Amino acid sequence: MQMKFSKRSDNLEPSVTLGASEKAKKLKAQGADVLSLTVGEPDFTTPSHIQEAAIEAIRSGKTSFYTPTAGIPQLRQAIVAYLKKYYGLTYDTSETMVTDGAKFALYTLFQAILDEGDEVIIPVPYWVSYGEQVKLAAGTPIFVEGKEENQFKVTAEQLEAVTNEHTKALILNSPSNPTGMIYSKEELEKIGEWAVQHDVLIVSDDIYGRLVYEDNEFTPIATLSEKIRRQTLIVNGVSKSYSMTGWRIGFVAGDQKLIKAMSDIASQSTSNSAAVSQYAAAEALNGPQDSVEEMRKAFEERMKRIYPLLLEIPGFKLQKPQGAFYFFPNVKETMELCGYEDVIEFCDALLNEAHVATVTGQGFGADENIRISYATDIRTLEEMVKRIKEFVEKKSQK
Numbered sequence: 001m002q003m004k005f006s007k008r009s010d011n012l013e014p015s016v017t018l019g020a021s022e023k024a025k026k027l028k029a030q031g032a033d034v035l036s037l038t039v040g041e042p043d044f045t046t047p048s049h050i051q052e053a054a055i056e057a058i059r060s061g062k063t064s065f066y067t068p069t070a071g072i073p074q075l076r077q078a079i080v081a082y083l084k085k086y087y088g089l090t091y092d093t094s095e096t097m098v099t100d101g102a103k104f105a106l107y108t109l110f111q112a113i114l115d116e117g118d119e120v121i122i123p124v125p126y127w128v129s130y131g132e133q134v135k136l137a138a139g140t141p142i143f144v145e146g147k148e149e150n151q152f153k154v155t156a157e158q159l160e161a162v163t164n165e166h167t168k169a170l171i172l173n174s175p176s177n178p179t180g181m182i183y184s185k186e187e188l189e190k191i192g193e194w195a196v197q198h199d200v201l202i203v204s205d206d207i208y209g210r211l212v213y214e215d216n217e218f219t220p221i222a223t224l225s226e227k228i229r230r231q232t233l234i235v236n237g238v239s240k241s242y243s244m245t246g247w248r249i250g251f252v253a254g255d256q257k258l259i260k261a262m263s264d265i266a267s268q269s270t271s272n273s274a275a276v277s278q279y280a281a282a283e284a285l286n287g288p289q290d291s292v293e294e295m296r297k298a299f300e301e302r303m304k305r306i307y308p309l310l311l312e313i314p315g316f317k318l319q320k321p322q323g324a325f326y327f328f329p330n331v332k333e334t335m336e337l338c339g340y341e342d343v344i345e346f347c348d349a350l351l352n353e354a355h356v357a358t359v360t361g362q363g364f365g366a367d368e369n370i371r372i373s374y375a376t377d378i379r380t381l382e383e384m385v386k387r388i389k390e391f392v393e394k395k396s397q398k
Helices: 016-029 048-059 073-087 101-113 129-136 156-162 185-198 226-230 256-267 275-286 290-310 332-338 343-354 378-396
Strands: 096-099 119-124 140-145 167-173 201-205 232-237 250-253 370-373
Touching: 016 343, 048 275, 073 096, 073 250, 073 275, 096 101, 096 256, 101 129, 101 201, 101 232, 101 250, 101 256, 119 129, 129 140, 140 156, 156 185, 167 185, 185 201, 185 226, 226 232, 290 378, 332 343, 332 378, 343 370, 343 378
Parallel strands: 119 140, 119 167, 167 201, 201 232
Antiparallel strands: 096 250, 232 250
16 A cells, blocks of 8 residues: 655654664664663663552552543642642642653643644754644744853843744743753743743743752742743653653643643543553652652762763863753864764764764754763763764874
């Protein structure tokens, strides 16, 4: 049968992070000693008390039924308590929703708010799925460059310059994937005031909010004023802070009518998140938080150890990450030294010759950068630096 595919399918750009991960796995399966630093996946085991909560849910028969689309009451109550504790904000359970990972939260959001011609402002560099999800909802992504000299962050003035009657939302990710940069309270206040003035929804992707290092602070934009809070949808989840990527639980908090619209869309797609994962996530949010701090400290130690080593690689230019678990070096000079003009070609050479898997910055809107995840052990990271440095020095001598 000759199948004709939809335009949305044909126009969809595949995820560069997942693509890079698959390339690495394929080469590893052929026997190569590949160091994969591609996906944003903590290398820690899900904490034992969370595992036990899931096992108890299975044994007590709590997983043999469809749950409410917006999530089990226990988890929605846990979300409310979490936001009260870490944000100082009071939400009703009807203003929360559980989703299949934070990624699906974003997908249902755009399906709920966008019609053809509506625009969503996306700061560059951006997480790889933002623009594609907007396009899948018939919207138009409007990319605004966060200048490297401004720590890759956009300003309210830049947002004002692209605002028009079609502007529906702004995606704000702080700490950022891929850069690790954090917006200051003052920067967020100006952006929040701009959003309120123009009635633009702030989509606040806070998934890395608990992973902040040294003297830096994460300020949730929703906490700045009641007006800004009403203009904000908080997007979060348990994947990064609790090492639960495979459990696929995200959550949102915001306007009750918006939550209802998103829930209606989810009811006709996934129906609900897996019951066992929801009980585990409730324990993650309600239970001991020691493991979160232990993982945060480990990521911070890795960042502090590897950051100066990366700066020793010829041509590498790199800003010190403030949060998340990614390095995002500018490798333009490195590519020139090695004789490469294209960042994809450079990443492929690193994989095939040095057996180091990184992610091209092109998928994040940055043609001169690569992303390196430090969500892995110190020994692997040190070996990664050693291999890249040797690769660059060898290539630059030719």
